Amino acid sequence: MVAFLEHSHDMRLVIFAAFICIATTCVAALMLRFLVSQENKYNRNRTLLLAASLIGFGVWATHFVAMLGYSMPGDVQYSLFSTVLSLLIGQGAIWIALKLAFDFNGRIYPYAGGAVAGLGVCLLHYIGISGASYAHMIVWQPLLVGASVIGGIVFTTMAFPLLIGPHNLFRSTMGAVSFVVAVLILHFVGMAAITVADGDYVAPTGMLLSSTELASIVGLTALIMLGVTITAVFIELQNEIRLFHSNREFGVLIQSIQDTAIYLLDPSGNIMTWNKGAARLKGYSAKEAIGMNFSTFFSEEDRRRSWPQIALERARRDGAFNAQGRRYRKDGTWFWADVTIEPVYKEDGSLRGYAKVTRDITERKSFEEQVSELSANLDAALENMRQGLCLFDAKGKLVLSNSRTAEILDLSMDDLTPGRSFRDLVDLVLADFDGEEADYRRARAFDAHDRFMASPDGGAFTIERKDGVFLCISERPRLDGGWVSTFDDVSESHRSAKRIKHLSSHDSLTGLPNRSFFRQLLDQQIEEMRGHEGNVVLAMLNLNRFKDVNDKFGHSVGDELLQMVAQRIRHAIGEGVITTRLSGDEFAVFKRVVSTSDINAFASSLESAITNITLPGGAAGIISGSVGIAVYPQDAENTEVLFSNADLALSRAKKEPLRRCCYYEPEMDEDVRNRRVLQADILNALEDQQFQLLYQVQCCVATGEPIGYEALLRWMHPEYGMVTPDRFIDAAEQNGLIIPLGEWVIRQACRDAASWSKPYKVAVNISPIQLVQMDLPRIITESLLEAGLPASRLEVEITETAIIDDKLRALTNLRRIKALGVSVAIDDFGTGYSSLDTLNSFEFDKIKIDRSFLADCCDNENAQAIIRAVLALGQSLGLPVLAEGVENEQQLALLRAMDCAEAQGYYFGKPGEYREGDEGGNSLQFASS
Numbered sequence: 001m002v003a004f005l006e007h008s009h010d011m012r013l014v015i016f017a018a019f020i021c022i023a024t025t026c027v028a029a030l031m032l033r034f035l036v037s038q039e040n041k042y043n044r045n046r047t048l049l050l051a052a053s054l055i056g057f058g059v060w061a062t063h064f065v066a067m068l069g070y071s072m073p074g075d076v077q078y079s080l081f082s083t084v085l086s087l088l089i090g091q092g093a094i095w096i097a098l099k100l101a102f103d104f105n106g107r108i109y110p111y112a113g114g115a116v117a118g119l120g121v122c123l124l125h126y127i128g129i130s131g132a133s134y135a136h137m138i139v140w141q142p143l144l145v146g147a148s149v150i151g152g153i154v155f156t157t158m159a160f161p162l163l164i165g166p167h168n169l170f171r172s173t174m175g176a177v178s179f180v181v182a183v184l185i186l187h188f189v190g191m192a193a194i195t196v197a198d199g200d201y202v203a204p205t206g207m208l209l210s211s212t213e214l215a216s217i218v219g220l221t222a223l224i225m226l227g228v229t230i231t232a233v234f235i236e237l238q239n240e241i242r243l244f245h246s247n248r249e250f251g252v253l254i255q256s257i258q259d260t261a262i263y264l265l266d267p268s269g270n271i272m273t274w275n276k277g278a279a280r281l282k283g284y285s286a287k288e289a290i291g292m293n294f295s296t297f298f299s300e301e302d303r304r305r306s307w308p309q310i311a312l313e314r315a316r317r318d319g320a321f322n323a324q325g326r327r328y329r330k331d332g333t334w335f336w337a338d339v340t341i342e343p344v345y346k347e348d349g350s351l352r353g354y355a356k357v358t359r360d361i362t363e364r365k366s367f368e369e370q371v372s373e374l375s376a377n378l379d380a381a382l383e384n385m386r387q388g389l390c391l392f393d394a395k396g397k398l399v400l401s402n403s404r405t406a407e408i409l410d411l412s413m414d415d416l417t418p419g420r421s422f423r424d425l426v427d428l429v430l431a432d433f434d435g436e437e438a439d440y441r442r443a444r445a446f447d448a449h450d451r452f453m454a455s456p457d458g459g460a461f462t463i464e465r466k467d468g469v470f471l472c473i474s475e476r477p478r479l480d481g482g483w484v485s486t487f488d489d490v491s492e493s494h495r496s497a498k499r500i501k502h503l504s505s506h507d508s509l510t511g512l513p514n515r516s517f518f519r520q521l522l523d524q525q526i527e528e529m530r531g532h533e534g535n536v537v538l539a540m541l542n543l544n545r546f547k548d549v550n551d552k553f554g555h556s557v558g559d560e561l562l563q564m565v566a567q568r569i570r571h572a573i574g575e576g577v578i579t580t581r582l583s584g585d586e587f588a589v590f591k592r593v594v595s596t597s598d599i600n601a602f603a604s605s606l607e608s609a610i611t612n613i614t615l616p617g618g619a620a621g622i623i624s625g626s627v628g629i630a631v632y633p634q635d636a637e638n639t640e641v642l643f644s645n646a647d648l649a650l651s652r653a654k655k656e657p658l659r660r661c662c663y664y665e666p667e668m669d670e671d672v673r674n675r676r677v678l679q680a681d682i683l684n685a686l687e688d689q690q691f692q693l694l695y696q697v698q699c700c701v702a703t704g705e706p707i708g709y710e711a712l713l714r715w716m717h718p719e720y721g722m723v724t725p726d727r728f729i730d731a732a733e734q735n736g737l738i739i740p741l742g743e744w745v746i747r748q749a750c751r752d753a754a755s756w757s758k759p760y761k762v763a764v765n766i767s768p769i770q771l772v773q774m775d776l777p778r779i780i781t782e783s784l785l786e787a788g789l790p791a792s793r794l795e796v797e798i799t800e801t802a803i804i805d806d807k808l809r810a811l812t813n814l815r816r817i818k819a820l821g822v823s824v825a826i827d828d829f830g831t832g833y834s835s836l837d838t839l840n841s842f843e844f845d846k847i848k849i850d851r852s853f854l855a856d857c858c859d860n861e862n863a864q865a866i867i868r869a870v871l872a873l874g875q876s877l878g879l880p881v882l883a884e885g886v887e888n889e890q891q892l893a894l895l896r897a898m899d900c901a902e903a904q905g906y907y908f909g910k911p912g913e914y915r916e917g918d919e920g921g922n923s924l925q926f927a928s929s
Contacts, residue, residue: 020065021183024058025176028163048098056091059121059183060128086128093120101164114160118153118182125152125186129194140194148189155182261358264344267351269294269312281360283330294356297327299334315341315354324365327358336365387488394481396422408471408487422449422485429465445473453477462490470494507581509559510566518580522590523639525578526632529592536632537599538590539606540646541569542654543625546585551807553619560616561623565609572609573602585625588646603629607661626653627661635664678731681717686740690716693748694911698763698882698904701895707902708761708795711749712911713741733769742770743779750787750794763795763825768802772809777816784820791821797848799828800838807841814842825882829870839877847874851885851905858890871898 028051094117101113125148155178162175261278263271270293274286282289282297295308302308302325315321320342327337338359346352388405390398398420406413409429416425426445430438441463448461458476465471472488507514513521525536543565550558562585569579569587577591589606593599610625628650636642645664653662685691695709715723732738746764753762770776784791796817803810818824825846826838839847849870857863867883874881883895886905895903 020058021062021180022176024055024062025179028055028058028176028179048102049095052095052098053091055117056087056094056120056124059094060087060090060124062183062187082127082130086124089127090120090124093117093123096120097160101160110161110164111157114157115153117160118156121156121183121186122149122152125190129190141192144189144192148186151189152182152186155179155185259360261356263289263356265294265312265341265354265356267353269308269354272353278358281329281335281358282327288330299326299328311339311341312354316343316351319343324361335360336362385486387486390416390425390485390487392422392482392485398422398425399482405487408489410465410467410469426463429463429471432465432467449475453483458483510563510581512566512587513578513580515580515582518578518582518588518590519639521578522642525590525592526639526642529632533594535593535599535634536590536642537593537602538588538630538632538642538646539603540582540628540643540650541587541589541606541610541625542650543585543610543623544654545623549615549619549621549623553615553617557615557617557619561613564616565613565625568609568613569606572605599629599631603627603661603663611660624660626650628653628664629661630664678728682715682728682732682737682741685715685717686737686744690718691741691744692716693745693752694913695752695762696904696911697909698761698902699908701883701892701900701903704908706760706908708763709753710763710797710904711745711752711765713745713765714911729767733767736769738767738769739773742767746779747783747786750783750789753793754787754789759790759793761793761795761823763797765797765827766802768799768810771798771802771813772806774809774813776813777820780817780822781820784822792823795823795825795846797825797827800826803838803841811842818843818845839873844879846902847879847881849881849883854883854885854887854891854905857894864894867895867900868898871900875899 097113097117097120099113100116101110159175159178159182162171162178259277259280261281262275263278264273266272270291271289274284274289278289279285284292293308295303298308311321311323320340322338322340324336324338326334327339328334338361340357342355344352344355385402385404388402388408390401390405393399398416398418400418401416403413405411406416409415409425411425411428415428423446426442430441430445433441445461445463448459452459452461452475456477458474460472460474462470462472468491469489470491470493472490474486474488475483477483506512506517512518522536522538529536543561546558546561549561562581565585565587566579566581569589573579573589573591577589579587579589582588591602593602606627610627613623613625615621615623628646628648630636630642630645630649632642635645649662649664653659656662692714694712694714696712697706698708698710699705700707713725715725715728717723729738732741749762749764753760766776780794780796783789784794798810798814803814814824823845824842825848826844827848828850829847847870849867853863853866853870855863857867871881880901882902882904883900884904886892886895886903886907888907891905892903892907
């Protein structure tokens with residue numbers, strides 16, 4: 001069994017060892033400062049070797065003094081070989097660490113040097129201990145050994161970057177403390193890892209030293225090393241003091257310069273020094289600037305083009321770099337700088353950095369630019385002005401002129417020789433005029449000149465040459481009695497003014513007077529007619545289906561057609577008659593006439609002008625128009641009423657295809673008033689809920705069973721009773737009331753159908769105006785959701801004209817409605833003009849044959865042929881066909897023979913209120929309609 005023996009430390013020697021370690025570290029920190037500041041490679045290597053020897057010896061002495069203070073039973077002997085080897089290894093490791101830190105560039109090398117130093121100190125300690133011979137067995141504690149090694153390496157790794165970095169008292173102190181802690185941790189934690197045990201041990205061989213001998217060697221060596229170190233440090237300190245005084249005097253000189261920035265850059269362009277002139281000029285304090293790269297003073301564009309690096313490279317290549325340019329201050333403002341950069345070399349010839357001198361030359365540059373600008377402006381005034389320029393002296397003689405003057409005045413440069421008088425120049429300009437005309441123009445020009453010379457602000461007047469060129473002459477007097485004249489060709493301005501005046505009162509497409517100018521001329525004509533015999537006839541013209549031309553052939557054909565119509569109207573009515581294009585395809589013409597025959601002849605010529613017009617540009621088709629006429633004073637007392645009455649006549653002409661020209665009649669006003677009353681009644685009816693829905697059954701032709709119902713709108717008028725849609729739908733569409741009315745129909749039909757016990761479909765008619773409203777799909781969606789009606793039970797019916805009016809928007813809405821699951825039927829099929837095109841444009845779910853084909857189908861073979869054709873078309877497209885207007889058994893039998901799928905009409909039942917339990921073929925009963 002191993003017995004552990006007691007051991008202890010001699011605190012006097014421990015304290016002495018700590019003193020040696022601290023003294024060594026302080027001297028080492030001072031020498032490392034010398035190393036940082038030394039540029040001579042030979043001197044630095046010498047100092048580096050001396051520092052490595054000192055630090056290595058100090059650590060070695062600390063170690064062995066502390067070991068001598070470690071007392072334990074028996075005598076302790078030390079191997080001379082191990083003792084010397086530990087000293088050499090420690091010094092060698094310190095030397096390698098310093099070489100890494102000082103001779104290699106990069107942030108990692110100081111840390112690597114610290115780690116190497118820590119490893120060397122660890123080897124010094126444990127090789128030294130391994131050479132000690134104790135009279136007892138030594139037992140090591142691995143955890144403490146590891147802790148000592150890790151602690152020593154970590155703290156030396158931390159110490160080196162602090163000791164050799166930029167000089168700072170705090171950094172140097174922290175570095176010294178870290179190094180002392182590293183040595184002490186390594187020794188005392190390492191010694192704590194030793195346990196002396198009572199047991200056999202192996203006696204050392206070789207040359208041994210006793211504790212007394214070792215103490216003598218350590219003490220003697222310490223004295224020698226300290227003496228050498230103190231001497232070396234003293235010499236270096238003296239040199240540094242001399243250098244310090246020299247640098248301080250030079251620095252005071254540099255710092256006293258406040259109008260020039262003088263500072264040093266390292267090889268990478270980072271600022272190392274900063275004088276007061278730099279601080280004043282750049283706006284950065286020395287604390288802010290030192291360490292900053294000088295590229296900060298360049299613009300972002302210059303940095304992208306690598307101008308800072310190019311400047312350093314040229315300075316290094318050429319020995320100096322000089323340039324002028326913009327440099328930027330801390331606050332973002334810039335100044336013109338004159339910059340000189342010169343390379344600075346060390347004693348060994350390597351690049352130390354750059355000396356940079358920057359002067360603010362903003363004022364000088366500004367003055368140079370002002371002078372240059374003034375000179376350039378004078379040159380430009382003489383040679384590059386758009387106007388001609390002449391300078392006259394107090395006697396009215398020409399002093400100088402530019403070449404542009406000769407061009408504008410249509411003269412040669414010989415005519416503009418200095419000394420020629422102003423009056424001679426005016427005579428040359430007006431030389432093409434003869435006699436009184438020339439005298440008149442000269443007199444006007446000279447009178448204007450004399451008047452402007454009497455005014456301090458001068459003035460301008462215009463003269464016209466014989467060739468039609470207008471010249472503007474501007475004159476401004478000078479204090480010396482002379483003046484400056486400028487000459488400008490304003491012919492284009494005159495032409496532009498005329499064009500602008502024409503465009504402001506005429507239509508740009510047709511060249512006709514525009515609405516406002518036409519109205520002004522008509523007002524003037526009517527005002528002149530007051531109190532005199534005669535009439536003023538106003539005609540308004542409009543092309544039929546002009547929108548179709550634009551949609552089918554494009555706006556270029558439409559524009560060309562409008563120009564053609566304008567030409568035809570002008571040609572038909574002759575000269576002296578005022579014509580305008582009011583808007584779009586609407587024209588107006590007025591003429592002063594005497595008799596009724598004149599009015600009729602005027603109307604006839606206009607009707608001929610807009611009848612059977614062949615489309616331009618090779619487009620196939622013929623188009624015609626309508627004419628509405630009103631006459632002053634018999635039809636109106638003023639322009640406003642005359643326009644309104646002509647417009648009423650035009651509306652009547654457009655509604656009656658057999659009449660292309662229509663005269664105003666007083667009854668038209670009555671129609672307008674009735675229509676307005678009806679529209680007001682419709683609005684009240686909506687508010688008072690006077691509308692209701694009746695339903696007409698739709699049956700299977702083969703069985704007679706109901707398959708659905710069509711919702712039919714009725715107006716329960718409080719005065720006239722039940723009003724059918726043909727009496728109010730047009731009025732509702734004209735003032736837009738069809739939108740809220742149609743929405744009410746959709747919502748009410750969905751609510752009614754949702755209440756039926758059987759899942760019959762309900763069909764709702766959609767107005768063309770409704771169909772192009774972009775919120776129609778939303779209304780249908782909301783109606784279905786509010787009523788709880790499946791989309792498959794709703795069917796919307798549209799006519800062909802509903803699609804033709806605005807095909808793109810109509811088809812867009814139909815596709816959105818069909819996407820909801822709602823079926824779409826085409827109503828009144830066969831009565832339009834493009835049925836096949838309509839079927840090709842959209843996938844309908846049903847075709848409804850118009851009732852007009854069934855009215856006399858039993859006796860009319862043509863009607864039967866049309867019905868068969870529609871049924872065959874539906875069969876080929878896979879669409880069911882519903883025949884409207886079935887009123888008797890004979891018609892039903894005919895439809896059955898033709899395999900028609902569905903039908904509706906009075907034969908199955910009149911429109912009425914839906915009643916539960918009344919379904920049953922043609923015996924189905926409805927409330928009275």
